[in-house]
Amino acid sequence: MITSIVAVFAVILFLWNLKNLRKRVPPLPPGPRGLPVIGYLPFLGTHLHKTFTELAGVYGPIYKLWLGNKLCVVVSSPSLAKELVRDQDTIFANRDPPVAAMVLHGGKDIAWLPYGPEWRTLRKLFVSKMMSNASLDACYSMRKQEVKKIIRDVYNRSGKALDIGELSFSASINVIQNILWGCTLQGENTTINGTGVELRESFAELMVLLGAPNISDIFPMLSRFDIQGIAKRTKKIAIHFENMIDSAIQRSKNLAAIGGTANNDGKKDFLQILLELMEHEDGATSFTMAQLNGMLMDILVGGTDTTTTTVEWTMAELMQHPKVMKKVQEELTEVVGIDGSVEEFHLPKLQYLDAVVKETMRLHPPVPLLVPRSPSQSTIVSGYTIPKGSRIMLNVWAIHRDPQLWDNPLEFQPERFLNNSEKFDYLGNNFQYMPFGSGRRVCAGIPLAERMLMFLLASFLHSFEWKLPNDTKLDLSDKWGIVMKKLKPLVVIPTPRLSNSELY
Numbered sequence: 250m251i252t253s254i255v256a257v258f259a260v261i262l263f264l265w266n267l268k269n270l271r272k273r274v275p276p277l278p279p280g281p282r283g284l285p286v287i288g289y290l291p292f293l294g295t296h297l298h299k300t301f302t303e304l305a306g307v308y309g310p311i312y313k314l315w316l317g318n319k320l321c322v323v324v325s326s327p328s329l330a331k332e333l334v335r336d337q338d339t340i341f342a343n344r345d346p347p348v349a350a351m352v353l354h355g356g357k358d359i360a361w362l363p364y365g366p367e368w369r370t371l372r373k374l375f376v377s378k379m380m381s382n383a384s385l386d387a388c389y390s391m392r393k394q395e396v397k398k399i400i401r402d403v404y405n406r407s408g409k410a411l412d413i414g415e416l417s418f419s420a421s422i423n424v425i426q427n428i429l430w431g432c433t434l435q436g437e438n439t440t441i442n443g444t445g446v447e448l449r450e451s452f453a454e455l456m457v458l459l460g461a462p463n464i465s466d467i468f469p470m471l472s473r474f475d476i477q478g479i480a481k482r483t484k485k486i487a488i489h490f491e492n493m494i495d496s497a498i499q500r501s502k503n504l505a506a507i508g509g510t511a512n513n514d515g516k517k518d519f520l521q522i523l524l525e526l527m528e529h530e531d532g533a534t535s536f537t538m539a540q541l542n543g544m545l546m547d548i549l550v551g552g553t554d555t556t557t558t559t560v561e562w563t564m565a566e567l568m569q570h571p572k573v574m575k576k577v578q579e580e581l582t583e584v585v586g587i588d589g590s591v592e593e594f595h596l597p598k599l600q601y602l603d604a605v606v607k608e609t610m611r612l613h614p615p616v617p618l619l620v621p622r623s624p625s626q627s628t629i630v631s632g633y634t635i636p637k638g639s640r641i642m643l644n645v646w647a648i649h650r651d652p653q654l655w656d657n658p659l660e661f662q663p664e665r666f667l668n669n670s671e672k673f674d675y676l677g678n679n680f681q682y683m684p685f686g687s688g689r690r691v692c693a694g695i696p697l698a699e700r701m702l703m704f705l706l707a708s709f710l711h712s713f714e715w716k717l718p719n720d721t722k723l724d725l726s727d728k729w730g731i732v733m734k735k736l737k738p739l740v741v742i743p744t745p746r747l748s749n750s751e752l753y
């Protein structure tokens with residue numbers, strides 16, 4: 250009798266333990282302790298990507314930190330990146346927009362919308378109507394005209410010290426505006442002499458505001474006090490953009506009323522296509538004015554600052570490595586010819602320049618932590634629980650410099666990307682190299698970015714020799730922002746390189 254009772258108890262105890270074992274939720278990832286209430290906030294420093302890389306050295310490739318009551322998870326290995334953006338992509342394709350993004354356009358844009366039908370419609374529209382090869386080929390003449398305009402500007406100022414970031418910003422913003430609404434709204438003002446400088450400063454400030462740790466994000470109940478003034482400063486910039494977009498919309502509507510198009514060739518620009526779709530809305534493509542605004546702002550902001558920054562970093566690395574610069578120019582002479590100017594059909598043949606751009610984006614990924622993700626449900630990654638709503642940062646900067654993945658990772662060696670174009674492209678299929686992100690939320694503007702980067706750089710490098718002003722020392726330090734820029738602008742002096750002045 251006693252034996253039977255003990256046996257029954259033992260079985261019950263065993264089943265109870267088994268049930269508990271099954272129910273036990275895996276732990277959160279390890280991570281540093283912060284202070285009560287504010288968590289790790291005071292220790293973040295000014296360079297988030299570097300602080301996060303140092304912490305990975307202590308806690309491993311996946312760790313957590315608390316910023317106030319917001320749980321952040323930082324991931325910095327290719328295999329874990331794959332778990333997030335390939336194996337569990339539908340869960341991690343969600344975003345966690347900061348207050349600054351909400352102030353900018355209510356989060357109603359491709360970059361910040363949560364993963365779902367609204368985001369899918371906008372992204373599909375953008376990719377199919379604006380980023381297809383056919384659409385980009387159709388507006389090549391306009392891209393060419395804008396790049397030529399910049400090259401002529403530079404030629405007219407040969408021998409003077411010029412800011413490379415300003416030059417490439419002028420070209421990028423004009424190209425993007427032309428694709429969006431068929432003209433540059435500031436007209437001549439976005440050339441290197443005009444108020445394009447002011448516009449560029451607004452973009453740069455916005456990137457800092459979007460990337461800054463904000464008390465309002467960490468303690469939503471304090472957001473109405475806007476303690477750091479981030480919402481106020483973002484609103485000011487948003488109004489500037491809204492006015493720009495409003496005048497573009499008004500102009501487009503006026504043109505449509507008289508049956509005209511912004512381009513004299515009768516081709517519709519992106520804004521006209523969108524406005525028409527809005528009027529004849531069907532279920533598949535319907536969207537609101539707020540979404541239209543968000544999408545336009547997204548493209549203006551997301552497309553120009555990243556491209557400008559990459560051009561500046563590439564030129565800086567080339568100034569630092571004259572032998573590489575020489576090889577790039579030799580390739581250009583061979584492919585384009587010293588009596589010709591660069592055309593887009595030359596670009597696929599410029600394999601060494603392509604390797605130089607890839608190597609630059611390895612060392613200086615323009616968006617070092619990508620755009621933060623946020624799981625739409627609680628899930629498990631690498632044996633750790635990742636709760637719904639936590640903020641996930643993929644530290645691409647650390648992955649791109651990991652000595653276990655790259656030989657001499659801190660050295661600028663474009664050769665590592667030569668004859669390797671299949672292994673390393675921009676689509677994020679190789680989780681060791683992801684300057685444009687990966688998965689469903691990979692950058693939506695890659696086709697234009699790739700063409701613009703190569704076209705601008707090839708034109709600058711083919712048309713001019715570049716040198717630093719006397720007594721200037723090149724500084725390759727960076728400055729934190731969601732888009733990471735050079736701390737000091739790159740200022741260089743051009744001298745014409747081509748045989749014939751008519752090529753300028």
Ligand code: HEM
Binds near residue numbers: 551553619620694702
């Ligand atoms: C050098 C140039 C560029 C770089 C390095 C870059 C990088 C990125 C990165 C890292 C992301 C986030 C990806 C992720 O979360 O996995 C992103 C998103 C995005 N980019 Fe780019 N980008 C560039 C140029 C452009 C251009 C030219 C456009 C538009 C004309 C553009 C439009 C967008 C949009 C709309 C998104 C949001 C995608 C989404 O959330 O679905 N980007 N970009």
